[in-house]
Amino acid sequence: MKIPPHLEKLLDKDQRLHGVVLQTLGVFELWLKDNKVVFFPEYTDHGPEHVESVMHGAEALIREEAWPHLTAQDAATLLLAILLHDCAMHLSEDGFLALVSAGAPWKPRGRLFLDRMGDHPWPRLWQEFLREAARFDEGKLRSLFGDTEPARNPDTDWKKWTYRDRLLIGEFMRRHHARLAHEIALLGIPGPGIDRLGFAQMDEWLRDLAGFVARSHNLDLRASADLMPKNGRRNYREVHAPFAMAVLRIADYLEIEAPRAPRELLRVRSLKSPISQAEWRKHEAVVHVRQDEADPEALFVDAEPTDVKTFLGLRRLFQGIQAELDACWAVLGEVYGADTRLRELGLRVRRLRSTLDDVAAFGKTVDYLPVDARFRVSGGEVLKLLVGPLYEEEPAFGVRELMQNAVDACREREDYQRQNPDRRIDLPELEADVVVLLEDNDDGTGWLTVEDRGIGMSPDVVQKYFLTAGASFRNSEAWHRQHDDESGTPRVLRAGRFGVGALAAFLLGDEMEVTTRHVEEDRGVAFTARLDEPAIELRWCERKPGTTVRVRISNSEVMDRLLSRAEGESWDWYWLERPTLVRKILLRNEYESYPNSVGPTDGEVVLKRRLIPLHGAPLPLYWIRTCHPDFDDIQYTWNEGGHGTYVHNGFVLREPYSADLTSDDYQHLWYGYGWSEFIRRPRISIFDRTNKMPVNLVRTGLSTGDTPVDAVVLQSVCRDILGALLVRTPAVPNEMIPLVIADRFRAGLHPSIGTKMFGWSWLWWSQAGIGLADGAMASQIAMHPICFAPIFRGTDRMPAVSWVWQVLKTECVVELQGFKHDSREDLHNIMAQWMVMFHDPLAVVDDKPFERGPDIFGPFSLLTPRSTLLIVCRALWEAWRAIDPRPETIQYASVGEHWVLEWTGEDNRKLLDLERLATIVPEGIENPIGIWFDCEGPNEDLPDEDMIMSPLAEAWEDIIRHPVIPWDEAERRALLPHAYSELSEEITRWEAVTKLEQEQEAGGRERSDRAVTRRQST
Known part of the structure; x- marks a missing residue:
């Protein structure tokens, strides 16, 4: 790589420094030429030619008046920073593993500038990236890989890496290549051993500074300049570092001419990554970069994009370069403007012009319209038209979305307190963690208020997520950094998922009042929002941490629907005991009584809530637990009806106002398994921190018919049925067999078996015992x-x-x-x-x-x-x-x-x-x-x-291991020892259930006898 003449002339002032720079360039040139950029197979050129081109571009950017003020140390720092700035792209497989493997040998030592960066260890960065990659949406996957197949974790053996693995690692290195450039300046190039290729012998401070300047091209320029020592911000050891930073970033930006992405390569290979395809098309479209003849401080770019995506990409690129030029000139003015001597440090270029500036004129030269045409949402009415039909204009769904946000916020606040035990949070004084209050007005309108003692929202979260349709903060990387454990698994359950909570609230009314304060903020934020509001004003307010949302219900029909069915399950969505929740109605008008309530007291009605067991809690007798590796806990029951309903992280998935099935109904059967259609699906409660359950957008059910939860629950139900058979098969003489069927098997053998429709049709029976009619x-x-x-x-x-x-x-x-x-x-x-x-x-x-x-x-x-x-x-x-x-x-x-x-x-x-x-x-x-x-x-x-075979038959063969279960219990135990051992837990539970039923039956007979006695005595 040939050093440009002006920079080489500066280096000549310090022969020792000149020598080590030449030696370092020579060593790195051999490495850059030999390396094959294994993680960036489709990127534009980042080899020696690119480095040399940026060097010459940097020299051309320095204005004539600046050269007398520059030193040999300036030249060395700038040349070394240019050499370093993209060298991490050439990292080898062994080098990457040396960075990110557990117990990796790569240990950056503390230096002045490296110390100021507060870098996390590489293994931690890599694990955080993998967790993020597992959540890449379809757009990100398609831009990176060209398809929507989920990203997978690369194998620890690099020889097993696929092309997709390398593209994924490349994305990680692209994000952090500037940091690695800084570390390479100090430690050399990462590899399998400790004898690394690196800089020639030179002062450590110079290597640290050159690495920092290289790193700055991927950082904010003003923030980078502010990291310089206060007494050396303008001139640190004869190096004018902010000036070198500005020269490097603009020179790298302007190295965009077509030769960097030669057409010849595209003739022999196709680019799979859409990102790479777009970058190559942009470079190919730049015909020439030249001095603007009419303006000596401007560059002019001749560009000929052949499609609208490349046109828009180049427009954004040119706008970005102009923004960088503006920022560079502003920072140079801040740093050197007050120094009459150093104020000459500046760039030859202030402006960038191109053939794309006059869009109308450019449009006449191509066969497409150079406009940014895309689907857009105009105004709140459109959003309302979308949300209403999606939720079938059902106000109860709006209540549920607000409940979900509030419960999730309380869970997050609890997690925050566990992670920060010394921080005291002054919470609002409420009856429960979440209070849902429905108030009616004299004119038939009302208010729905949901108040919580949750973690609250910062102004940034309000703007970027709460007020943005489809943007869920709980799916963001910021949320996961705060609430994930070391393995990348969230520590808290989340009910909200799709980012439509605020919009769904408008099913209740047209106006929403919100006050909120995050636990780390000193004050809160208040605002009033309407869908048709052109600008929402956020104002500071004083309140305790948490959030209060009040929706004005202006439609009396909506109010009547919520009031008339409030005693039922229209908005009883949340069934867990913790976080606590209270549902109340404050009545100012006379309404019919509310039988499903605790109150009323002075017009206030407290509605009852259905409660189910908590995650990991000991279960009541009529609940059963099973497990699946994708979920934290799975519980199910047939008790109190509710067959076939799912409860996901505490929130029931069902239509509003839908009544649960009674124990005698047979409509909710287990379809999809053929034979086992006679088994009724129980109510299933799933605890799912990673949100792997395929819940549909409206949260009335699942987005797919088959789930792993159904499979493990059905297996558990089959075991439970066999346990019931071992406990409840009666001992009878042969001549009584026909009567026993009617007396026992057709009544209450197992709650999963429909008693009205199917009776004992799933069994055959003989003198020897019973068997499965499969x-x-x-x-x-x-x-x-x-x-x-x-x-x-x-x-x-x-x-x-x-x-x-x-x-x-x-x-x-x-x-x-x-x-x-x-x-x-x-x-x-x-x-x-x-x-x-x-x-x-x-x-x-x-x-x-x-x-x-x-x-x-x-x-x-x-x-x-x-x-x-x-x-x-x-x-x-x-x-x-x-x-x-x-x-x-x-x-x-x-x-x-x-x-x-x-x-x-x-x-x-x-x-x-x-x-x-x-x-x-x-x-x-x-x-x-x-x-x-x-x-x-x-x-x-x-x-x-x-x-x-049916699932029950498979379980029978695997566990019972005999076609017949004898009538006699002693014979059963002797014949089926494996079954009694395998089903010990189920047998114990059914013995307890049977004993309880017998006690209840005896108690009922006793009460009946006492009633008969009283009537006779009367």
Whole structure:
């Protein structure tokens, strides 16, 4: 690299300094030429040619009057700073790992200027960056990688790094390359060892200063000048550092001519990173930089951008250069203006002009319109039009958004206090951490006030986040720096996520009054906001830390909706005990009573809140905990209804005013698992610090159907069902088996099983015990003993062993108990009831149409050409045979007086004791009427899709490890030791539940007996 003549002439004044500068340039030139910029494969040139070009540009910038005042130390500092300013771009893989690895050998030693920077260790910087990268939005990912695939942490072995890994590391180094330049000046180039390539032997202060000047090109110039020692701000050891800083930054900016991004390279490779593509297009569009003929202090740039993005990018670049020129001249005037001798230190250039200044004239030379056209939101009405339909004009959603902000703020304040235990915070005196108050006025309008003892907002947060649609402070890097632990995981739960809280408040009214004060601020901020306000005035105010938001409800209809349903769940969104929250209504008019309240007292109604267990807290008896590595805690229950609802970080995900399902409802079933549709989804409470739960924007549910939470909860529910079976399966003699089903299994075996619709349809039962009526599981067993099971259907392609899957797929179970018919009308009523359950009409009765389903082989044509037997009640069999004659492939025979045996294929009646069978199944048992036998082993021809095991069957095979759970408890324990060991926790819980139910039942009988006694005595 050739030193420009004027700078070399200065160096000649100090031969020793000249020599070490030349030696350092030579050493670094070899490194810059050899290195391949492994983290910046698509960047424009930052090699020796760029360094030399900036050197010559720097010399050309120095005005003639300044040269007499410059020293050899000035020349050395400037040349070394130019050499350093981009050298970190050439860092190797080993060099990077030497910086960021735990226990890294790179230890910058304290120096005058390095000490003043307050730098964090490189490993900490890298970990913070990785945490930020994990939250890159789609725009950032696309600009960096060209796609929206999430960034991943690079492997610790650099040989396994992908192209994306290198681009990610490059982004990190781009942000911090100026700092590394400073450290390289003192320590040399990072590498695997301690024998590093570095500067030639020279004074340490000079290396420190040259590194600081290099670093300043990525810092604010005025702030950098202010870091100079007070007595050496103008001239520190014969170095005019602020002047060198100004020369370097402008020379680096102006090195933008096309040769820096040669077209030839673009012919042989494509650039994947949109950032790199845009930079190369900008450099390519600059044809020439020259002196402006009309103005000796101006440069003129000939630019020919061929597309509007490059045009806009260059316009911003030229505006940035002009802003830098203005700042440089201002700082040089501040530093040297008062010195009559040094005020000559200045630049040749004050202004930058270009062919893009006259947009109209430039527009005539290209085939596109050089304008910044994009979607914009004009005025508050548009925002209101967007927010209203999004939240279905529902004011209760506005209440929820304000609640979320307040609860989150209280959690953040608690975290702040834990991190700053010595700091005392004078909090407002409120009834709870969050107070929600609805007040009505005489004219039918009112106010909704949400006041909290939270962390509060600074003026900066108010402006950048609270008043900006879609900008969530809780997703910002500033928030994560304050509330993340060392691993990058937030220490606090967050309910707010999407940055629409303030806008949603306008669902309640058109005007919002806010006062707030951050815990670190000495005073608060107050303002009144409307969506159509052209400028919102922020004023200082005196208040304690926290936030108060008051929304004026000007629409009487909105007020009526909130008041009329306040006793329900219209705005009972938050269900945790801490942070505490109180919901109140202050009535000035007469309204109907509020049964779901603690009050009223003097017109003030305190509404009740539903409460659920806290994160990690001991659980009540009817709550169950499970876990998933992505979430902090998962709890669920069927208690008090609420099947199928999610509660995320304390806030319920549901529509306003939606009532919870009762324990007898079967509508909220677990879909998506085929067989397990009969298991009702419980209420699930998720604690999720990293916000991985896919909550939809309106927070009424999830944005995707399948979540990892559902999978682990279903697994836990299956275990709990098996635990209930081990505890609650009764011990009965064989002749009592049919009656037991009606008495015990169809009532309260497990809260996940619907009692009205499905009864015991998920089990088969025999003399030996009970088993799981799962097609894939049953097909593996040759069941010769008599086995009672629910009525089921078959098709021409589905063997009878898969009957449960088929029945539950169509959401049906036939429960025609003790069937006797006296007329065709009676038969029709029963058939109609059955058809409603099946959603699949089968026949025509009394000219009333019942369309046959597409795969129905007949009401009881359950048999495929396979030796399978079915016992059917004769009365029912004869009635349906009259309606729908049996196919010829089905054979039948009488079993005693009351039953008919059907079969297909080979006649296997010899396997059965039909006389004994006739005595075991007397007429009129109060159970679904069907007895199923499989006289063969597994069916090898069963289609794979029909053999998929249900989650409960998989759990049964893995834990029970036997097809039958015996009736006798002692036999159960002897036969199933693994199950009792594996399910010990579930068994203990169900023993406690059963004991409590027995005590409650006994107490109820005792109260009933006392009431009868009182009535008799009366």
